[in-house]
Amino acid sequence: MTIKHFLKYSGAILALVCLIASCRKFDDMAHDPTKPTTADPKYLLTGAQKSAMDLMYSGLQNGFIAMNYAQYWTGNSRTNDSQFNLDEGNNTALWNNLYRISLHNLEDIIKQLQSKPGEANTANQIAVARITEAWIYQILADAYGNIPYTQTFESATNITPKYDDAATVYKALIDTLEKQITVMNDAEISFDAGDVIYGGDVAKWKKLAHSLILRLSIRMVNASPDLAKQKIEAHYKDAISSNAEGAQFQYLDAAPNKFPYNESERPIIDFSVTETLVNYMKSVNDPRLPIYARPAKNTDTIKGMPYGWAASDTNRLALDFYSYPGRQIYSATMPGILMGYPEVEFILAEAAARGMQVGDAATHYENGVRASINYWKDLTKNADITDQTISDYLKIVPYVAGDWKNVIGTQKWLALYPQGFQAWFERTRLNFSKPGGQPLFIAPVSGSLDPSVKMVPYRLTYPQSEQTQNKASYEQAVSALGGDTKGTKLWYNKF
Incomplete structure (x- = not known):
């Protein structure tokens, strides 16, 4: 030994x-x-x-x-x-x-x-x-x-x-x-x-x-x-x-106390964001997408890569055709x-949907969505995201009691990124x-x-x-x- x-x-x-x-x-x-x-x-x-x-x-x-x-x-x-x-x-x-x-x-x-x-x-x-x-x-x-x-x-x-x-x-x-x-x-x-x-x-x-x-x-x-x-x-x-x-x-933006996976000193090309994430966020016009992912170099548009696609597959395009994670995600x-607070609200939304006495499920759900978007808005100082932006988004992804698991689960997944x-x-x-x-x-x-x-x-x-x-x-x-x-x-x- x-x-x-x-x-x-x-x-x-x-x-x-x-x-x-x-x-x-x-x-x-x-x-x-x-x-x-x-x-x-x-x-x-x-x-x-x-x-x-x-x-x-x-x-x-x-x-x-x-x-x-x-x-x-x-x-x-x-x-x-x-x-x-x-x-x-x-x-x-x-x-x-x-x-x-x-x-x-x-x-x-x-x-x-x-x-x-x-x-x-x-x-x-x-x-x-x-x-x-x-x-x-x-x-x-x-x-x-x-x-x-x-x-x-x-x-x-x-x-x-x-x-x-x-x-x-x-x-x-x-x-x-x-x-x-x-x-x-x-x-x-x-x-x-x-x-x-x-x-x-x-x-x-x-x-x-x-x-x-x-x-x-x-x-x-x-x-x-x-x-x-x-x-x-x-x-x-x-x-x-x-x-x-x-x-x-x-x-902090000083070694050795930088975010452990950051590109302040060199580009990171190990990962692309998935098509799973990008396509769903695009389908609901999610205002967090430009924060979570950056435009692909060759097209200047956000494009996800299909998950688990082997590099040896000849059908896969060059990396510059797919999006890397957003710059804030790789910030020092x-x-x-x-x-965070969004996770707490989604926990309570689920608890309420399951019949627990913690308040209204729809209110907790909306609180969770708002908290997540506002977190990223404040962190990135994104003036394009407003209260109206979030209200419009909630109309696209409303709480549905009969489908609570999928509704809450999807938004919690987005919030945990x-x-x-x-x-x-x-x-x-x-x-x-x-x-x-x-x-x-x-x-x-x-x-x-x-x-x-x-x-x-x-x-x-x-x-x-x-x-x-x-x-x-x-x-x-x-x-x-x-x-x-x-x-x-x-x-x-x-x-």
Whole structure:
């Protein structure tokens, strides 16, 4: 067993992504964030936030995996990923870095602060770390299914933690979030520095905790409808209620703190936007389309590429005939979105459509559409989008109670761009079509390279290293899941 393998689940790692020892603001950072500097909790928090966000928006994880599976983008010269051939290096990095960097940083914060009971703001700081952990654990559970949870940080010597049932993890995460809400005191700050997401604002962290409970609850609504209803009705009034309250990581136009996948220094040609996305947005005159995609170089018009089209197909035109993602999406200062107000409103629209007591479904739906378009309008300073623009758009895509799944699902999918992972999870969970019932998504044009998947993967396979380093726990997890394939449905998809 190498030292690298030993450290995989141990608590000994400090901050592979801790950011500087001398500055108190993210704006002032000039250090390489991959090099350890200090174990001070505020810098551990910055490191945990940034390392997780960097993965969520990396071209390797978000681009080649999630944006493909959400069918927002399709590969260009490298097309195997769009045909469901998972790159093991990218997959392993997602698993290892979330556990070994982000979660370890957060657990280190908690252990440090628990050793100093009674100090000012300690409870708030621990709560912020716990809420951030809950966000990351849900990503892992939604990407893989059963995951190490209760034994992950049990001791520094346990390098073979058991995998916990994902449904049990979900319930534990809800319990954790509810506990943090009760212990936080929003009359005080949490961190005086280091919190790039909310700047130590406890009231906003509490809103995020309520909102994450909504996300967890709606995702398990088919598997545990009574619990989902109970939690949504209990928490919806205190969730994020405006774009200004959204949780996001603001990147800067200065290395090493730029958006992880940006073209400020070189053009990016790895992906084209899909015909799926472009054609639907054109069909409803969606005002976000010029933001989500840019005109093709050879035609000066926005044209999507059919999803999963192999580069070897001679019928495929040159790349300059298809559209790349929009310039804002590749901006060095593009925010990393953790959870926004539009998602909250679409959750509540679905909850209301399912009969939960959270208000009117049509109102929440319209709020979600307006919030999404206004978010992009404000971010890009687009004066062409007005309130009348949005009102006209809503007439084209009205709420239809009898078709709520497709209506809400399609608009939520559009609103989640470019949050590839959340969009992929919702695509498989809600299984929606275009409003009216016509298919929105297609199978890869050049076929799937994974015999277990035809239309879309339901999960990622476990990293191959788990089969040797944590063999017994891995085999138990695979048995419980019913197989380690991308076609194996997650617990909340088996309905």
